[in-house]
Amino acid sequence: MKILITGGAGFIGTALARKLTDLAYEVSLLDLPQRFKPYHKEYECYEVDIREAANFGILHHKSFSHIFHLAAQTSGAISQENPTLDVDTNVKGTLNVCNFARACGARKIIFSSSMATYGNQEGEISESTPLAPLSNYGVSKLCGEAYIKSFGQFGVKWSIFRLFNVYGAGQDMHNLRQGMASIFMTQALTSDCLRVTGSLQRYRDFVYVDDVVQALLLGLKSQTDSQIYNVGSAKPTRVGELIECILSLCPKPRESFEVRNVGGHEGDTFGSLADIAKLQSLGWSPKVSLTEGLSKMYAYAKDVL
Structure with a gap:
């Protein structure tokens, strides 16, 4: 089974790639050129900015059975300062990933969404809690969810995982705008x-990266098709x-x-x-x-x- 991870050179993407490789999946990574590190050379890597559909041309004739879509602008503060970057990456970029998934014949997209889609809520938040994002980031992730779902009409199945505060070894300790x-x-x-x-x-709600990876892996199972899940510690x-x-x-x-x-x-x-x-x-x-x-x-x- 061939798997593509967008944002594959990032914190969660790298941890997910390692686990999938341990499980004998064939893993490819897609990310911005500056994101890749020497330890990513064990994977097939594609330098792609998802904001432009034409950039996916480098993947022409490539096929993947599943796509884990993690690539995103993930800072709530930055989304307020630069909403255009947020929209281009998280909304337009997700649409571009969806179109590529359809073109390459992917069976399923497994999407990492966010707790930010819920906004301010009291008590425990379930998947049925009304969505009321406060930040541009939350709105952009909700738009991404809508695009992911809409491609079900074209035969691209999906699972959505709304991640709460992910942390752990491997996180970017030099970025003081997120995490x-x-x-x-x-x-x-x-x-x-x-x-x-x-x-x-x-x-x-803080959840360790290894636990998040184990949750995302469930997206490979058919029982998670067309389902949304919270990923946190409760x-x-x-x-x-x-x-x-x-x-x-x-x-x-x-x-x-x-x-x-x-x-x-x-x-x-x-x-x-x-x-x-x-x-x-x-x-x-x-x-x-x-x-x-x-x-x-x-x-x-x-x-x-």
């Missing part, structure tokens, strides 16, 4: 000040709690760190917590606790920063 855990951990390792955008009482963690967990890993004493609130940004939600019962009904459950996951991530971060 709450990675941002705070980088600040803790490189400075004495953690700059927080918004209330310390905000809460998120455990709320307040921003202040996350920061204290990270600082507890540092050798420097807690009192040597300053936690400074620098103001929020448009489109940021106060809280998000996943109801994962639907995914659990397939036998999946998160295995890595936040404490264990942050410890693994900290060991990785020390080596790359």
